[in-house]
Amino acid sequence: MSAGSKTVNSVAVLGAGVMGTGIAQLLAQHEIAVSLYDVDPAAVDRAVARVSRSLEKRVAEQKMSPEVAQSALSRITPCRTWEDLGAADAVIEAVQEDPKVKAELFKRAEECFGRDIMFASNTTSCSITTIAAMLAQPERVVGMHFFNPPLVMKLVEIMPGLRTDQEWVTAAVELAKRLGKHPVVVRRDSTAGITSRVLGALLNEAVWVLHEGLASVEEIDDALKLGANLPMGPLALIDLIGLDVHLAKTQMLYQKLGDPRYRPCPLLEQMVEAGMLGRKSGRGFHNYG
DSSP states (O other), X not given: OXXXXXXXXXXXEEOXXXXXXXXXXHHHHTTOEEEEEOSSHHHHHHHHHHHHHHHHHHHHTXXXXXXXXXXXXXXXXXXXXXXXXXXXXXEEEOOXXXXXXXXXXXXXXXXXXXXXXXXXXXXXXXXXXXXXXXXXXXXXXXXXXXXXXXXXXXXXXXXXXXXXXXXXXXXXXHHHHHTTOEEEEOSSOOTTTTHHHHHHHHHHHHHHHHHTTSSOHHHHHHHHXXXXXXXXXXXXXXXHHOHHHHHHHHHHHHHHHOOGGGOOOHHHHHHHHTTOOBGGGTBSSSBOO
């Protein structure tokens, strides 16, 4: 995959949470070297351990040979400081949904890496234009929205900013295809792209239905699975995404669009405050033990 004459053989993944870990494994399984960094060094160690367990499971299920699994794991280099990152052909950030946080990370990356590499943001609700405007080279910033879990979900939304050069949009599309994904390009910059706009409203409404006492968690999920043919109920999906992540997304959409469809439900805010974040905390709308 190339942007101009630049071949992407190595990627710096910034953020070792659920999405950063999944993206790192996806890249490594497609023979791309990964430097994985997080401001919390312990998060990097946990991420590498999660990837190792995931690869072991694939071997046990005979989806991958032990040699291929070990080769993939060896392509992920844990980085605890910026100095550990070394060189990279592209940067993908996967941190919290805050444009200022993302921009500050990219600013540091501008100091660390060359000027001819792609900066991709795995944002679900932030404007690429807003993030890029804070950088010296806004033209190389593009959205690459992977879906959870990145190893399984086929879609990658490619979202350009107002000043994104076409070469980096093309580069993002080519990288997504190399990873076995189906890229869909959003035609112009907008808050949250396509999927998060549509799905965000649906998920938000499901929480309001629960909050108003119209049905139980199980009844809401069953109704949407059986009535709308969804593979997973909306409340179970929020658990998978993370209640904190979904709340941040709806807050951003409501702030940017002013549309009441995205007004966060008080129940959602209370659950996040209580630490009920879904699967990653063991309890959300459903109990995961």
